[in-house]
Amino acid sequence: MKKSFALIVALVTLSYIGFAQEMPITGKVNTHIGELEFDHGVPTKETTDKLYYEKDYQRAVQAYLWSLPIVGQAQWRQSYFDLYDLKPNQSVYAKEFNDRSLILTANESTPYLFTWINVKEKAVVLEVPPGSIIGLYIDFWQRGLTDVGLLGRYSANGGKYIFTGPDTPRDQIPYMEDVTYIESKTNNIWSVVRFSGSLEERENLMRSMRTYFWDEEPKMDIVPAGNKPGRNYQPRGMDYWKMLHAILQEEPVDERDRFYMYYLKDLGIEKDKPFNPTAQQKEILTDAIIVGEAMAKSMVFRERLPGVLRKDGWRHVMGRVVGSEPGDAWEHTQRTKYYDRLDPRARYTYEACTISERMAFAKDGFGLGYGGMFLDAEGEPMKGDKSYVMRIEADPPAKLFWAVTIYNTDTRSLIITDQEKAEIGSAHETTQVNEDGSTYVFVGPKAPKGWESNWIKSVPGQGWFPYLRLYFPTERFFDQSWPFPKIVPVDFKDYEK
Structure with a gap:
């Protein structure tokens, strides 16, 4: 027993000595943030200033x-404030290219109906008509x-x-039967609604909805969007922090976010105080x-989160690959038994927006069913000055x-x-389908002759990436027996008619 105790003491002593060699009582040590200096175990004034700066920076x-x-949502709403002076319970109807061109x-x-609801003062009723x-x-x-x-x-x-x-005040919440x-x-609160059918059928359904206090x-x-670009990708620079400060004033602090609010306090962002x-x-x-x-770009374009990569190399944008561990798959509650998914939320809401149970x-x-791909068949980012083909089986x-x-990578x-x-x-009538039922999708700065209807123009000097959407996916999506396409750099001359 004495020998065992002596051995433990020796190991603890060696561990302390090893630690002391890394963190000198007096002297200097090199780190990724530069040189740190200590005087009898106390950081010098210069080192302390450096460490406080690094703490705030991290x-x-x-x-x-x-x-x-939350900044993405605040930016989206702000763009509609600026374009239409949007009011609570108003909806923006987007059906033209520019209406949706700057939305993540x-x-x-499909045409979209985007609606902003605010329930701070009273409850809001939504009536959804029968239909697609x-x-x-x-x-x-x-x-x-x-x-x-x-x-x-x-x-x-x-x-x-x-x-x-x-x-919402309790006296402003009505009791009604047969409601959810x-x-x-x-x-x-924000909503995204899409409609199926002819344009006339879609617009009739849209006008039959009701959203009201x-x-x-x-x-x-x-509000007709009017072919104006509402935007919800987040601002950059100090405008980002100004928008975060403003939207935090409107919302209560969630219990899970209280440490982050402490982080922000030392950066000049607080509830009930100016920025x-x-x-x-x-x-x-x-x-x-x-x-x-x-960091967000790395999470999107060079994904390493488990549970979302398919065997064909595409990533499930929402939800996990069937048969895999849940890992860091993105889903609507953001919550697991022991933690909330922070990195998947950052990755997804930098790349895209909105989520629901049936999307996840x-x-x-x-x-x-949504798939995203961010590298071509040669493992390189897609570039706007090159030509590519995808063969949809x-x-x-x-x-x-x-x-x-x-989509534009920026x-x-x-x-x-x-x-x-x-x-x-x-859903696009002009799409050409090959005799074997496959479909070519061409992306490049100039169209391949004879395939103009299946071509999307790219911009030299800019990057791009695709989503493949499957509305109401069937079993071959889940078991991966239907492969998503490779993105192959090609010479369009080889495909010209």
């Missing part, structure tokens, strides 16, 4: 990654609240919902935006439609050219 970078979802990974296959509607509602931290329409609890039969929030009550954790007459207040950062805070915040965004947990013939596993949409929104086109798919 916290600013992490605060950027943490706040991406929007598609071109696919809609979702999220809070401003981009947590999914509910699906409505085909993927909701009432399916194609319509339905009525009442939305409340953390600050949805409680949001933020006062601000519970004590008002049922109504639907729709007047010092020169040093501005310096830290400005640089942290650059590094934080670079699709089933055979029910839900939405016959019979894509989608009951409604499929589409390949091309804005993560539709690639913008004078062509005003960023999508090829089964």
Whole structure:
């Protein structure tokens, strides 16, 4: 027993000596942030200043990654404030290219109805008519609240919902029968609704919806987007922090976010106080935006999160690959048993926006399937001055439609050219299909002769990436027996007709 005790003491002593060699009582040590100096175990004044600066800087970078979802929503709403002076319960109807051109990974296959709800003062009623509607509602931290329409609890039969929030007064929440009550954790709520059918059928469904405060007459207040680009990719520089400070004033602090609010306090961002950062805070915040965004880009374009990569190299944008561990798959609650998924949330809300249960947990013939690819068949980023082809195999596993949409890597929104086109798919009548049922999708600065309808123009000097959408995916999507396409650099002359 004595020998064992002596051995333990010796090991502890050696461990302490080894530690002391790395952290000198008196002297200097080199680290990734430079040289640190100690005087009898006490950091010198210069070292202390460096360490406090580094502490604030690290916290600013992490605060950027943490706040991406709410700043993205605040930016989206602000763009509609600026364009239309949007009011609560008003909806923006987007059907033209520019209407959706600056929205994170929007598609071109369906018109959209975007609605802002605020329930701080009173509950809001939503009436969904029967019909082919696919809609979702999220809070401003981009947590999914509910699906409505085909993927909701009432399916194609319509339905009525009442939305409340953390600050909604109890006397402003009505009791109604045969409704679904949805409680949001933020006062601000956002919705994205899509419609199927002919344009006339879609617009009739849209006008039949109702969104109104519970004590008002049922109504639907729709603002035509007017081919104006609403934007929701996050601002850069100090504008990012100004927007974060402003939106935090509108929302209560979630219990899970209280440590981050402490981080922000030392950076000049607090509840109920103006944002007047010092020169040093501005310096830290400005640089942290650059590094934080670079980290977010790495999460998107060079993915390493487990549970989301398919065997064909594509990534499940939402939800996990069937048969894999859940890992860091992105889903609507953001919550696991022991932690909330921070990196997947940052990755997704930098790259895209909005989430729902049926986007994250699709089933055979029910839900939405999304794949993203960020490197070509040679392992290189896609470049706007090169030409590429994707071969979509016959019979894509989608009951409604499929589409390949091309996005700009800098804005993560539709690639913008004078062509005003960023999508090829089964919902587009001009798409050419090969005799064997496969479909070519061409992306490059100039069109291949004879394939103009299957070509999306790229921009030299800019990067791009695709999403492949399968609406109401079938079994071959889940078991991966239908392969997603490779993105192959080619000479378009080899394909000309």
